[in-house]
Amino acid sequence: MDSDTKQIAFGLRHRDVALLQSLVEQYQYRLVRYLIYLLGRRDGVDDLVQETWLRVLERGSSYDGCSRFEPWLFTVARNLAIDQTRKRRTFSLDSSDDEEWDAGAAPHTSNDPSPFTLAARTEDAERLALSMQTLDPVYREALVLRFQEDLSLQEISSVVAAPVSTVASRIYRGLATLRVQLEKGNHAI
Amino acid sequence: MQSDNHKLFQQMIDETLASGAPVQEDRALREHLQSCAVCEEYLNSSTRAIATLAGFSFEVNPLLHAKVSASLSQRAQQLGATPLSRRRWAFACIGAFVLTVAGTLLDLQFRSLIAAFFNVTDVHVQQGLLHFWIVSSLSPVLLFLLLPLLSRQKERAL
Numbered sequence: 001m002d003s004d005t006k007q008i009a010f011g012l013r014h015r016d017v018a019l020l021q022s023l024v025e026q027y028q029y030r031l032v033r034y035l036i037y038l039l040g041r042r043d044g045v046d047d048l049v050q051e052t053w054l055r056v057l058e059r060g061s062s063y064d065g066c067s068r069f070e071p072w073l074f075t076v077a078r079n080l081a082i083d084q085t086r087k088r089r090t091f092s093l094d095s096s097d098d099e100e101w102d103a104g105a106a107p108h109t110s111n112d113p114s115p116f117t118l119a120a121r122t123e124d125a126e127r128l129a130l131s132m133q134t135l136d137p138v139y140r141e142a143l144v145l146r147f148q149e150d151l152s153l154q155e156i157s158s159v160v161a162a163p164v165s166t167v168a169s170r171i172y173r174g175l176a177t178l179r180v181q182l183e184k185g186n187h188a189i
Numbered sequence: 190m191q192s193d194n195h196k197l198f199q200q201m202i203d204e205t206l207a208s209g210a211p212v213q214e215d216r217a218l219r220e221h222l223q224s225c226a227v228c229e230e231y232l233n234s235s236t237r238a239i240a241t242l243a244g245f246s247f248e249v250n251p252l253l254h255a256k257v258s259a260s261l262s263q264r265a266q267q268l269g270a271t272p273l274s275r276r277r278w279a280f281a282c283i284g285a286f287v288l289t290v291a292g293t294l295l296d297l298q299f300r301s302l303i304a305a306f307f308n309v310t311d312v313h314v315q316q317g318l319l320h321f322w323i324v325s326s327l328s329p330v331l332l333f334l335l336l337p338l339l340s341r342q343k344e345r346a347l
Binding site for chain 2 (some may be wrong): 028029054058116120122172183
């Protein structure tokens with residue numbers, strides 16, 4: 001892994017477009033998925049993905065190659081998403097205060113099906129789609145980074161700029177919500 | 190008491206799942222799970238919830254990759270052009286600085302000689318050198334010193 005990350009860091013320092021294009025191919029889906037989990041919507045995600053890669057090109061020299069590339073990439077994407085949502089003034093992503101999150105969170109307001117409903121491929125996923133949409137974005141983000149992206153608690157902590165204990169508690173709470181929804185679904189059956 | 194026990198083990202399950210360590214590695218937890226249906230159910234529904242996350246598969250715009258690649262190439266070209274012009278600018282400024290120093294030395298050392306040669310006063314020579322040589326060559330040097338500030342502002346705007 002070390003030589004890979006060093007190679008990426010070297011390429012980014014030299015603005016190696018071929019390397020960047022291979023990274024785009026490798027991380028495109030994961031970046032899209034992360035941003036959908038973070039924002040709870042599909043619109044605007046493509047633009048954010050594009051902006052993220054442009055930012056990677058411009059500020060690539062700040063990646064030192066000493067840690068994995070993914071957390072750094074997600075941090076770049078997250079910062080851009082925060083900037084965008086600040087501009088939209090819909091809700092605040094960088095707040096560590098959960099209550100503030102709850103108060104401002106309005107990720108999906110149209111009558112179209114949510115991105116989670118559209119993306120559900122299993123019965124359980126269909127059952128959870130609605131609660132995923134209403135779940136606090138910070139919990140969704142912690143869940144995707146931990147269980148989909150396989151980032152360690154320390155890595156997630158660096159991405160979300162919050163202590164490891166906060167990250168862990170977001171994962172517990174997120175899981176608790178999903179468990180309840182799955183159990184409700186079982187009882188309904 | 191029993192519920193406290195469940196709470197403790199369920200907290201252990203949460204911690205183990207969040208840290209990514211296999212639940213079976215913790216001996217106390219493993220033994221408890223063998224005899225406790227409530228906590229076993231808790232573990233099962235937690236792992237099911239985690240597995241459900243893999244059941245979401247998002248569609249990616251097929252044109253996105255091409256769009257990103259094109260904008261990367263275009264931006265890289267723009268960025269690649271900047272250091273070259275900056276280097277040229279730096280060389281020009283070094284030249285201007287040398288000219289400034291030379292003009293100043295000329296003024297200090299040979300002002301009287303020049304005045305005598307052209308049959309003008311020392312003050313005229315000094316003003317001439319100052320206006321047409323020293324100030325005009327000093328301006329690009331001062332502008333170059335302002336460049337880092339300007340580029341920092343540009344980066345912030347990005």
